[in-house]
Every structure is written in C-alpha cells, then in structure tokens.
Amino acid sequence: MSEILQAIASRRATKHFDPEYQIPEAELTAILEAARHAPTAFNIQNYRFLVVRDREQRRRIRAAAWDQPQVEDCAALIVMCADIKAWEKDPARYWKDAPESVREGYVGMIRSYYEGREQVQRDEGIRSCGLAAYALMMAASAHGLQTCPMDGFDFGQVGEIINLPVDHEIVMFVALGREASSPRPRGGFLPLDAVVQYDCFS
Template sequence: MQVDEAIRARRAIKWYDPEHQMPEETFLKLMEHAILAPTAFNIQNWRFVRVTDPEQRKAIRAVAWDQAQVTDASELLVLCFDNKCWQRDPQRYWRKAPQEVQDFLVPAIDDYYRDKPQIERDEGMRSCGLAGQTIMLMALELGYQSCPMDGFDYDEVAKIINLPEDHSIAFMIAIGKGTKDSWPKPGQLPLDEVMINNRFD
C-alpha cells in the first residue's frame, strides 16, 4: 500500500472480530516501525503499554464508556510518555553520533527540559501523536484497522496499568480486524480554511 493510499484509507474503526489474534511477528513488525517515529532530541519518550490480559481489558472498557473495541480488538495499546526520560542517561540517545554532535546536543537536552514541566508534557504529547499515526498507517499496511481513543477516564486507566508517577497517558489505540466499515467522512473542512499563508489576518 502506498503512503497516500494509507492516509486516505485510514479511518477510526469501532467494530472488530474478537476471535482474531494478530500473529506475534506481525505485532513486532508493527512496533518496530512505531519506534522509528521522531522525537525531540531523539529522547524516545514514548512508552507503549500492550494490554493483553482479558480482565485488564474489561476493567479498561468499564472506564472507557463501554466501548467494545477495548475488548474486541486484537491489540490494545496505551500510549504513554516518560516525562523524565530526558535525564535518564541522555548520552545513550546520541551514542552513535559524531563526538562533536554529542558534545553539543547532550548538554542541550538538560537546558531544554530542566524545570520545565509544561515542555516535558508538550513534547510527550507530540511524540505520542507522531508514533500513533505511524502505528495506524503501518497497521493498514499489515492488513489491520485501528481506532485512536481518548474517550476514557485517564486516572482510572493509569491505576489499571500501574502508571509510574513521572509518566503520563496520551491516548490509546485499538488495532484489529475490522468487521464493519466506518461511516463516510462526516465533513472535511476545505484546505483554504485551515491553511494560513505566512500569518493570521
């Protein structure tokens, strides 16, 4: 599938075959592509919680408006981010770079994030957004549908997955074999309404 085809074909699918199991090699291929998504300073701050336990899935569904895709999809990923990964041995993020690049960028990571919790959170949300789109497009390439989700109680899901205090949840993605097509696109705004040249009036 061409990239432009995947972008046009990707839809949020709500209905999945609960009997279908994604082969493990397919899932690993999906996630190997997910971690190629870009992050600021290459800090790779996303964390992917793969929820496979049926009881855990049921508990999440109960705090996610009883949305069936939580339990019926082959895979459920909670996309989280580590707010403090920038200070966890940051040299490793640039270990293969030339020494002069390491000498410049590794100290810059500390300067950029230290004592700036809003930047930590903003970067985490951006990183998970980029990874999430990568996952959804790659899922289509592999013959699967997906559904990005933010309709759930974040605090309750955090308890269910035992989220560390210095981590945050961005959103979830259900992935599986869809059983129904999505409804037609409900109304795409024209490009000239959402693209601004140079500056707002």
C-alpha cells in the same frame, strides 16, 4: 497514488473489531518497530507503548472507557504513554551511535532545554506520542489491519489499572485489530481554506 497516500486517505477509525482475530506476535512487533521510527525532539524517544493483550485487563480498561467495545474486541490495545522525565534519564543513550563529540553536545542541549521547564517536558511527550500513534496507525494499514485512536476514557482510572509510573502520562490509546464491519460514511471535512493559512493568520 502512492501506497502511502492511499493509506492516509483510506484510514478510518474502526468502531467494530473482530473479537476472534489474534494478531501474530511478529506482526505486532513489526508494527511497534515502525511506530518507534517516529521522530522526537533531540531524539529522546519519550514515547512508551503499553501493549495490552490480556483480555481480562482490557475488560477492566473498557469499564473505564465508557464501555467502548473497541477496547476489548481489538487484538491489542496500545496505551500511548509519555515518559515526561526521559530527558534526564541517561540522555547519552539517545545518541549512543553518534560520535562522542556529537553525543556530548546533545546531552548538554537536552539538559539546558528541558531542565526546570515542566510544561515543555509534558508538551513534548504529547507531541511525540501523537506522531508515534499516527506512525503506528499507518504501519497497521501496511499490514492490512485497522486502528481506532481513542481518548474517551478516564485517564486517572486507566492509570491505576496499568500501574502508570508517576513520571509518565497517558496520552491516548490506539486500538489495533481487524475490522468486523465497514466504517460508516465519513463525518465530512472542512474546506481546505478553513484549515490552511499562508504566511500569517488573516
């Protein structure tokens, strides 16, 4: 099995992190760098990664997250946020390396696709963060680290704690660190034919 398939198959949601483990700066940066290679529609890169390393800040967030210990014991808590208005913030920068004609074409398409479509703007942010979260989790595996995707928290309270901008939305957390214990056995998978259909739903 290739290393990618191995990483996909063996990844688990880590419930107990080693609170003593400190992630080296270079490793954290490499993982975040990998996460931002996740695709976004029109390349608008509307994900924002708020990295919470400060222990006090994580303690405050833990109190808004059903007291889940992963929030405090991980080495870095990544709050995956969507910049809902990224599409209108100087969109030419998303195509800065492309030829001018291509860049101008995309700037026009971005505006006409998102303008006035609030639901699409939000949904797109959720999609982007979901993909980036998984890329981050896979990158963590490649660095021998573990993760826990999380949405068990009060979104409003966490928004206040992190000073979330009004045009951003929190999508989820990814807690990142070194696991302190082996995961429990898996809950179980649905049979493949319960989740896969071909051509149309029967």
